Amino acid sequence: MEGQGLLYAIxxxxxxxxxxxxxxxxxxxxxxxxxxxxxxxxxxxxxxxxALGVSLGAGVIGQIITAVIGALVVLFIVGLIRRA
Structure with missing residues (x-):
């Protein structure tokens, strides 16, 4: 099951x-x-x-939306670092 979890995360x-x-x-x-x-x-x-106590729901769609918002935050921070 661990291999499937890794593939799922990828x-x-x-x-x-x-x-x-x-x-x-x-x-x-x-x-x-x-x-x-x-x-x-x-x-x-x-x-x-x-940390905010917010849940976007269970399931694949909620996980993708959460990951996309987190990735946008990461890209924003990377953009700030690139400009510096």
Missing amino acids: IIGAIAGWLAGEIKRGFGFGLIGNIIVGIVGALVGSWLFG
Whole structure:
């Protein structure tokens, strides 16, 4: 089951990273980069929404939305670091 969980996280991360790259044009990092941004974004989004006490619902769609919002936050921070 652990292998399936990792594959599931990679697929969610890839989708979230790709969507965040499309929403925030010019910040795509390629397939591997988008997967990493999506996975990090999922962690950031889960932490952020947990700290705020907000839940976007259970299931794949809620997880993707949470990961996309987290990935957008990560891309925003990366954009700030690039400008500095």
